[in-house]
Amino acid sequence: MSEQELKALRVRIDNLDEKVLELISERARCAQEVARVKMASLAEGEVPVFYRPEREAQVLKRVMERNKGPLGNEEMARLFREIMSSCLALEQPLKVAYLGPEGTFTQAAAMKHFGHAVISKPMAAIDEVFREVAAGAVNFGVVPVENSTEGAVNHTLDSFLEHDMVICGEVELRIHHHLLVGENTKTDSISRIYSHAQSLAQCRKWLDAHYPNVERIAVSSNAEAAKRVKGEWNSAAIAGDMAAGLYGLTRLAEKIEDRPDNSTRFLMIGNQEVPPTGDDKTSIIVSMSNRPGALHELLVPFHENGIDLTRIETRPSRSGKWTYVFFIDFAGHHRDPLVKSVLEQISQEAVALKILGSYPKAVL
Ligand SMILES: C=C(O[C@@H]1C=C(C(=O)O)C=C[C@H]1O)C(=O)O
Numbered sequence: 001m002s003e004q005e006l007k008a009l010r011v012r013i014d015n016l017d018e019k020v021l022e023l024i025s026e027r028a029r030c031a032q033e034v035a036r037v038k039m040a041s042l043a044e045g046e047v048p049v050f051y052r053p054e055r056e057a058q059v060l061k062r063v064m065e066r067n068k069g070p071l072g073n074e075e076m077a078r079l080f081r082e083i084m085s086s087c088l089a090l091e092q093p094l095k096v097a098y099l100g101p102e103g104t105f106t107q108a109a110a111m112k113h114f115g116h117a118v119i120s121k122p123m124a125a126i127d128e129v130f131r132e133v134a135a136g137a138v139n140f141g142v143v144p145v146e147n148s149t150e151g152a153v154n155h156t157l158d159s160f161l162e163h164d165m166v167i168c169g170e171v172e173l174r175i176h177h178h179l180l181v182g183e184n185t186k187t188d189s190i191s192r193i194y195s196h197a198q199s200l201a202q203c204r205k206w207l208d209a210h211y212p213n214v215e216r217i218a219v220s221s222n223a224e225a226a227k228r229v230k231g232e233w234n235s236a237a238i239a240g241d242m243a244a245g246l247y248g249l250t251r252l253a254e255k256i257e258d259r260p261d262n263s264t265r266f267l268m269i270g271n272q273e274v275p276p277t278g279d280d281k282t283s284i285i286v287s288m289s290n291r292p293g294a295l296h297e298l299l300v301p302f303h304e305n306g307i308d309l310t311r312i313e314t315r316p317s318r319s320g321k322w323t324y325v326f327f328i329d330f331a332g333h334h335r336d337p338l339v340k341s342v343l344e345q346i347s348q349e350a351v352a353l354k355i356l357g358s359y360p361k362a363v364l
Pocket residue numbers: 030031034050051052053055056059083084085087088091
């Protein structure tokens with residue numbers, strides 16, 4: 001390519017950037033207008049709701065449907081995710097608590113869902129995220145709920161039994177783990193590997209094959225593991241890209257998770273009910289009396305009404321020995337007539353039924 005061609009293309013890009021800039025600014029001014037309209041139409045004592053997850057899901061879907069490339073749908077939606085995040089911040093910057101410290105996958109999930117224009121607050125434990133939301137100190141919380149290799153995150157499920165929370169969104173994140181070392185690590189003398197118990201489990205086979213005799217030490221998070229390694233010469237950490245970057249560690253081995261499709265699903269928790277989008281999911285907790293056929297009775301209405309169950313998890317109920325609660329996720333919104341009638345049928349058989357929330361299926 002000649003210098004001249006290159007120059008001409010750069011002039012074209014500069015001109016396009018000017019147009020993109022003007023259009024983004026116009027969009028941002030529109031969002032400011034939306035905020036004005038929302039404020040003006042408030043009833044007395046009513047608090048304005050600026051963040052509308054159902055609307056955001058629709059915007060992203062529309063972008064993906066209309067995208068003609070060459071950028072991929074996910075890439076394009078990611079750009080729009082950030083534009084919306086900044087526009088919303090003009091209306092009201094969201095405060096989001098997540099399972100910290102900084103550099104965790106939960107933080108990455110929070111950014112993927114809300115974009116980067118939020119005020120984010122790392123919390124030391126899952127239960128603290130719930131408490132922070134319950135106390136009204138933040139608008140939303142982000143917690144991990146299940147991993148495709150290791151299954152349920154029990155701390156999260158149990159926290160739902162203790163707090164009244166509304167689930168308002170979900171996000172899935174591909175989880176890649178690396179073996180990380182610091183500047184001073186003697187890589188041939190590694191005698192301990194730190195990570196979160198879930199991550200150690202997700203890399204069990206790789207560790208058995210490559211570091212069979214090295215002590216594996218479970219710590220409170222991957223980011224905490226990375227932080228410890230920074231100051232030690234004989235240890236390594238298993239953590240992701242964010243933690244590696246944050247603590248200045250280098251990758252001794254990359255993508256060491258046993259399953260290449262290793263993914264974690266995260267939930268956004270808050271106090272805001274989300275209206276239907278037409279492509280939603282609902283999460284409920286049900287407790288049944290301890291009698292033969294109880295689980296069958298619980299599942300039949302879903303089957304008979306053709307409702308797609310996406311997940312069922314059992315946990316001890318905490319209100320009696322050997323009694324259980326079921327966490328169930330299924331396709332649909334609790335305001336859909338079909339879902340409504342299924343929930344009515346279940347509540348006739350159940351000891352207790354609690355709707356945790358209906359929310360748009362993850363778009364990104
Ligand atoms: C602009 C609005 O407010 C917020 C910002 C959005 C956007 O930038 O597209 C979408 C939904 C809301 O979270 C709106 O409600 O339409």
